[in-house]
Amino acid sequence: MTTTHSACSVHSAALAIDDAVRARREAGHDVLHLGFGEAGLPVAPGLAEALADAHLRNGYGSVAGSPHARTAAAGWFVRRGLPTEPEHILFAPGSKPLLFALLAAIGGDVVLPCPAWVSYAAQAALFGRRVISVPVPSEAGGIPDPDLLDQALRQAKADGARPGVLILTIPDNPTGTIAPTEHVKAVCAIAERHGLALISDEIYAELSHHGTAPSPVQHLPDRTVVTTGLSKSLALGGWRIGLVRTPAGRWGRRLQQEVTGIASEIWSSLAAPMQAVATHALSDPPDVTAHIAAARRLHACIAADVHTRLAAAGAHCRPPQAGFYLYPDFAPAREALRTQGITTGTDLATTLLDRHGIATLPGSAFGEPDAALTLRVATSLLYGATPQQRHTALTTEEPQTLPWIAPALHRLSSALGEILNVTR
Structure with missing residues (x-):
């Protein structure tokens, strides 16, 4: 398919959803942010020192x-x-x-x-x-x-x-x-x-x-x-x-x-x-390579957990192999979604945000027709709200069980179950 685009006049979709989440949080809303590709981890040992040494x-x-x-x-x-x-x-x-x-x-x-x-x-x-x-x-x-x-x-x-x-x-x-x-x-x-x-x-x-x-x-x-x-x-x-x-x-x-x-x-x-x-x-240096290895393990663990939950909700989704993204397709639930007035990926993303406070991006942001019931889900902002929480997530054996990550994962499952009429 060949398309001709006019010059951009709006925010990047990824940055726009991040701005929207910040605004909602500043207004006092509780938002589960799955819409932005922030890696969500603390600075590796040694990098802060390198920056400080070069500040002049x-x-x-x-x-x-x-x-x-x-x-x-x-x-x-x-x-x-x-x-x-x-x-x-x-x-x-x-x-x-x-x-x-x-x-x-x-x-x-x-x-x-x-x-x-x-x-x-x-x-x-x-x-x-x-x-x-x-x-x-x-x-x-x-x-x-x-x-x-x-x-x-x-x-x-x-x-x-x-x-x-x-x-x-x-x-x-x-x-x-x-x-x-x-x-x-x-x-x-x-x-x-x-x-x-x-x-x-x-x-x-x-x-x-x-x-x-x-x-x-x-x-x-x-x-x-x-x-x-x-x-x-x-x-x-x-x-x-x-x-x-x-x-x-x-x-x-x-x-x-x-x-x-x-x-x-x-x-x-x-x-x-x-x-x-x-x-x-x-x-x-060893401190940097060890930090990346720990990040890799954390990303893989949480992405795999979310993939399991998306599959349980009935979505088609490629198993994650790298990074911290998933791309579920909810076409199998099209009829169930249609009864709620959800006919596009944008509708689905809007419903998740407005009804459940869960931010994602629709597949249309990535070039797909809006009729596609696809979402981009980013898992990397689940790791914690503070540097200490993120450090703990990076170093623990089972990060999905941490008291600030487990409720977020359950919240996603519950929201999908309600929207898709999945019985648990």
């Missing part, structure tokens, strides 16, 4: 990042099987501006899996680019279905589109799944035939519940750009540390130069104290 670094730095930060990032990729030199790295205040700069530099219309993270299509709209939306496979999200991608590209070109870039999310937001290696390889082969560049958003790669996630770099190394950051694996969203790895070769060097030029005119450089944090974190 108040001058502008290199646009791409300091030599120390770029070397640390290159080593981080090398240890994960991707040969990388420091000159392939560029830092930014979050990965979102990097994605925007990459779209500006690469050009062409944007090919997306459906559903896809809310900002991809919105950023394409800011450039006046078409979005070519291709459904994801039944097994997992984050990539277009290989069996549908080639046909969709041919049709889009026949309709006058100029596909230039394919964005993949491995692991995926919103589905919390990891695309199989054979599907990633097939998608890369199709992209190569059509002359597409790939942007591989791998910001959740450190949070794969079991094993590792495949990177398209392994299959299309000369045309794949990898974006990542520290907001998910280390819960540093507010510190705004993002980075990109551009490929070696002529195309990669030219892209690095163009993105650096764009960065120089928009954000100048990542804040110098944050570059010091990145240098420490990306060196994989």
